[in-house]
Amino acid sequence: xxxxxxxxxxxxxxxxxxxxxxxxxxxxxxxxxxxxxxxxxxxxxxxxxxxxxxxxxxxxxxxxxxxxxxxxxxxxxxxxxxxxxxxxxxxxxxxxxxxxxxxxxxxxxxxxxxxxxxxxxxxxxxxxxxxxxxxxxxxxxxxxxxxxxxxxxxxxxxxxxxxxxxxxxxxxxxxxxxxxxxxxxxxxxxxxxxxxxxxxxxxxxxxxxxxxxxxxxxxxxxxxxxxxxxxxxxxxxxxxxxxxxxxxxxxxxxxxxxxxxxxxxxxxxxxxxxxxxxxxxxxxxxxxxxxxxxxxxxxxxxxxxxxxxxxxxxxxxxxxxxxxxxxxxxxxxxxxxxxxxxxxxxxxxxxxxxxxxxxxxxxxxxxxxxxxxxxxxxxxxxxxxxxxxxxxxxxxxxxxxxxxxxxxxxxxxxxxxxxxxxxxxxxxxxxxxxxxxxxxxxxxxxxxxxxxxxxxxxxxxxxxxxxxxxxxxxxxxxxxxxxxxxxxxxxxxxxxxxxxxxxxxxxxxxxxxxxxxxxxxxxxxxxxxxxxxxxxxxxxxxxxxxxxxxxxxxxxxxxxxxxxxxxxxxx
Amino acid sequence: xxxxxxxxxxxxxxxxxxxxxxxxxxxxxxxxxxxxxxxxxxxxxxxxxxxxxxxxxxxxxxxxxxxxxxxxxxxxxxxxxxxxxxxxxxxxxxxxxxxxxxxxxxxxxxxxxxxxxxxxxxxxxxxxxxxxxxxxxxxxxxxxxxxxxxxxxxxxxxxxxxxxxxxxxxxxxxxxxxxxxxxxxxxxxxxxxxxxxxxxxxxxxxxxxxxxxxxxxxxxxxxxxxxxxxxxxxxxxxxxxxxxxxxxxxxxxxxxxxxxxxxxxxxxxxxxxxxxxxxxxxxxxxxxxxxxxxxxxxxxxxxxxxxxxxx
Numbered sequence: 064x065x066x067x068x069x070x071x072x073x074x075x076x077x078x079x080x081x082x083x084x085x086x087x088x089x090x091x092x093x094x095x096x097x098x099x100x101x102x103x104x105x106x107x108x109x110x111x112x113x114x115x116x117x118x119x120x121x122x123x124x125x126x127x128x129x130x131x132x133x134x135x136x137x138x139x140x141x142x143x144x145x146x147x148x149x150x151x152x153x154x155x156x157x158x159x160x161x162x163x164x165x166x167x168x169x170x171x172x173x174x175x176x177x178x179x180x181x182x183x184x185x186x187x188x189x190x191x192x193x194x195x196x197x198x199x200x201x202x203x204x205x206x207x208x209x210x211x212x213x214x215x216x217x218x219x220x221x222x223x224x225x226x227x228x229x230x231x232x233x234x235x236x237x238x239x240x241x242x243x244x245x246x247x248x249x250x251x252x253x254x255x256x257x258x259x260x261x262x263x264x265x266x267x268x269x270x271x272x273x274x275x276x277x278x279x280x281x282x283x284x285x286x287x288x289x290x291x292x293x294x295x296x297x298x299x300x301x302x303x304x305x306x307x308x309x310x311x312x313x314x315x316x317x318x319x320x321x322x323x324x325x326x327x328x329x330x331x332x333x334x335x336x337x338x339x340x341x342x343x344x345x346x347x348x349x350x351x352x353x354x355x356x357x358x359x360x361x362x363x364x365x366x367x368x369x370x371x372x373x374x375x376x377x378x379x380x381x382x383x384x385x386x387x388x389x390x391x392x393x394x395x396x397x398x399x400x401x402x403x404x405x406x407x408x409x410x411x412x413x414x415x416x417x418x419x420x421x422x423x424x425x426x427x428x429x430x431x432x433x434x435x436x437x438x439x440x441x442x443x444x445x446x447x448x449x450x451x452x453x454x455x456x457x458x459x460x461x462x463x464x465x466x467x468x469x470x471x472x473x474x475x476x477x478x479x480x481x482x483x484x485x486x487x488x489x490x491x492x493x494x495x496x497x498x499x500x501x502x503x504x505x506x507x508x509x510x511x512x513x514x515x516x517x518x519x520x521x522x523x524x525x526x527x528x529x530x531x532x533x534x535x536x537x538x539x540x541x542x543x544x545x546x547x548x549x550x551x552x553x554x555x556x557x558x559x560x561x562x563x564x565x566x567x568x569x570x571x572x573x574x575x576x577x578x579x580x581x582x583x584x585x586x587x588x589x590x591x592x593x594x595x596x597x598x599x600x601x602x603x604x605x606x607x608x609x610x611x612x613x614x615x616x617x618x619x620x621x622x623x624x625x626x627x628x629x630x631x632x633x634x
Numbered sequence: 635x636x637x638x639x640x641x642x643x644x645x646x647x648x649x650x651x652x653x654x655x656x657x658x659x660x661x662x663x664x665x666x667x668x669x670x671x672x673x674x675x676x677x678x679x680x681x682x683x684x685x686x687x688x689x690x691x692x693x694x695x696x697x698x699x700x701x702x703x704x705x706x707x708x709x710x711x712x713x714x715x716x717x718x719x720x721x722x723x724x725x726x727x728x729x730x731x732x733x734x735x736x737x738x739x740x741x742x743x744x745x746x747x748x749x750x751x752x753x754x755x756x757x758x759x760x761x762x763x764x765x766x767x768x769x770x771x772x773x774x775x776x777x778x779x780x781x782x783x784x785x786x787x788x789x790x791x792x793x794x795x796x797x798x799x800x801x802x803x804x805x806x807x808x809x810x811x812x813x814x815x816x817x818x819x820x821x822x823x824x825x826x827x828x829x830x831x832x833x834x835x836x837x838x839x840x841x842x843x844x845x846x847x848x849x850x851x852x853x854x855x856x857x858x859x860x861x862x863x864x865x866x867x868x869x870x871x872x873x874x875x876x877x878x879x880x881x882x883x884x885x886x887x888x889x890x891x892x893x894x895x896x897x898x899x900x901x902x903x904x905x906x907x908x909x910x911x912x913x914x915x916x917x918x919x920x921x922x923x924x925x926x927x928x929x930x931x932x933x934x935x936x937x938x939x940x941x942x943x944x945x
Contacts, residue, residue, distance in 0.1 A: 138801060138802060140801070144719075144900070146671075146718055146719055146720075147719075147720060151677070152677060154677075227683070229683070229686035229687055229689075229690050230690050231690075232687060232690060232691070232720075234672070234677055234679055234683065234687070235679070235683065237677060284720075285720050286715050286720035286721070286722075287720070288720065289716070289719040289720025289721050290716075290719035290720070290721045290726075291719070291721040291722075291725055291726070291729075292720075292721070308729075308892055309721065309725075309726065309729050309730075309892065310719075310726075310730070310892055310896060310897065310900070311890060311891070311892040311896075340802070342801055342802075342890065343890055344801070344890040345887050345890060346785070346887060346888045346889075346890065348785055348788075348789070349785070349788055349800060349888060349889070349890065352788065352789055352792070352793040352800075353793070353800055353801045355793070356792065356793040356794075356796065358792075358793075358799055358800055358801040358802065359801050488903075517663070517902075517905065518665070518670050518903055518904055518905045519663045519664045519665030519666065519669070519670065519905040520663075520664045520665060521665070522664075522665040522669045522670045522673060523664045523665040523669065524664070
């Protein structure tokens, strides 16, 4: 039911910026590489990012705000209710929108330049092999309950995110890897140690999955961070959750004494808005109608077919990219039908992703030209290997021994070339997309059965390559590691792979300290995936929002979660 | 008195059966809520981490242990926690129940008024074609999908005409459209049964006698026919409850209202077993209670039934 990609990710990437990056490691065991762009191998990332950071502006998407006190109130329509405010589990967009606005992070990542800048941390040092990070903290920052955001609180946060607590259901953060422990050096200095190099940690401190909560909030079990407890979640961000109607409405109120926006932000002090009312409105047409009739100011998840209605009415449309592995189909080669490279190549050439975008989507969903989004760092064009070429596809299938049967579907040794795929609730318009792909594949003699499962069948069947030979997914996150996250057998493993070569190539991306070399490693993976025809990239997925004409200052963090700090409505 | 006790005992058995059946069915579903929530690739948890979470949640206990645990919990008033939201199920339902109850009662009352209006129009309207039109209205209304009706009402009355707000409406204003949406599909069968009963009763000899004595159509309808047509209408009220519950799911989703229907819809989507279990038992309880009430009321409304029972 949701269409939103709910990824957890830490974030960010920048369009077309091929040479930068705050990396993070996600694999346990694999040491990772280092981020910063200029200073090569030596891991003085902190310093670099610090220097580079000071220039960046903060607004990602819209014009500047208004003087304080004129912000008014914002009515924001969300598609689904939030499920938890535990930051490592807050990748789901309804969670992320809240965590992004009620917590601060140690560092700030510019959503456009991707540089890591100071925020709650004023500066930091990293040792040579990236196993020890020391952060100096800003003075005078408090949580909304008045307790200080000091070194002990920061240590407590990362001890929880890095180690988790199974008893309380608090899982380890996907973004914090190889975490060994913390040391409170003094009130405003904290050191983190890692059991293996963790060059991605710095960037991880900037993502919403590392949102800082008060120690008291972190004492709670997961149950007490879920729905019904929102007003008791204490962060240090510009907004505080002041009211919750379970499952239907959340009210955020600006914190009057907020005075620690990232230094690079032009806007300092309290948020412009007085309140944000987040109303859960599951029905698409009601969300859209409420926006266009002036009953709401901003809505998340405008369906592609409705975009035109928004712009034609003179309303604003935002489509921040989620920057990562493109929305696409993983071809699970451990299914015998897909074991033959020629069959996979035929599927790749049989799909016309431009037609998919033109028929089902809009210009905000660019057709993919690689496994990675063109807006993601490390993007490498592999469009040639992915070209739509039905003749070649048919020839490949014939060559592989699949000949057209009586109903046009190819047969070999009495077996039909018939493949199942599940419509994914998390992907926008997954069903129509897959049905169109099915029509395209039928033309080359391949049958695609699009199934709409319940959540339970989906969860079990998609772990079985025989039941789910094609798997529809994407991951939004702009770090170079995103590709490893999607394909490595220790991570999301969408291919359900047994390909050690692929794992090796992915680990090389995550372990390469030199930024230029790392881009090359990423290109190697993209070439390999294309050569092996493991993935059919469909399109580059955005998060699409609609906003009333007079809403200003709406911004988005790097994977498209809304930031209300600069927003003003004048109402 | 024995009748009352027997009926009440039956109700308790039905409830236990509903609980057991729903438990077995929910267990039989592929996957489970913990798998859906925690084995989500988004969280990137390893198999060991996942196993630890399962143990912590007691998901690895045997089905019988879980059944007894859940049953004793229910009997003691502890409905467990929603896996998806982490919220106690009791709290979730407790907050949703008043909203749904308000919607259901208002919807039902509106439906009854609507049905009575249709029946009155079909019987008393001055022109024949008007009576015919009114009489065919129930079939038309029964054919209207709730979902479609909700969307049309909100588009026209709220977005086009701006008569009622959908977002930011007060407690009464926010009820208008959902109640209308819910009332229509319930009014349809009610009106149908009412009309059929009126027809049947009107054909009875005593009606002819009363008419011969000079009674007007209106007098007839309100004094004699209506009283005789009422019992069958009340009898289907129990059946309509199902319609009410189904309608609430759709209505609450379309209008983004808090309520049991919404909670159930989300729980189904996430296979949130503790919530589903509680919703099923709650629905069964309400169903049983309403039917029990109808059964107990019927002899009061229809003396003939009383005679049969005592005979």
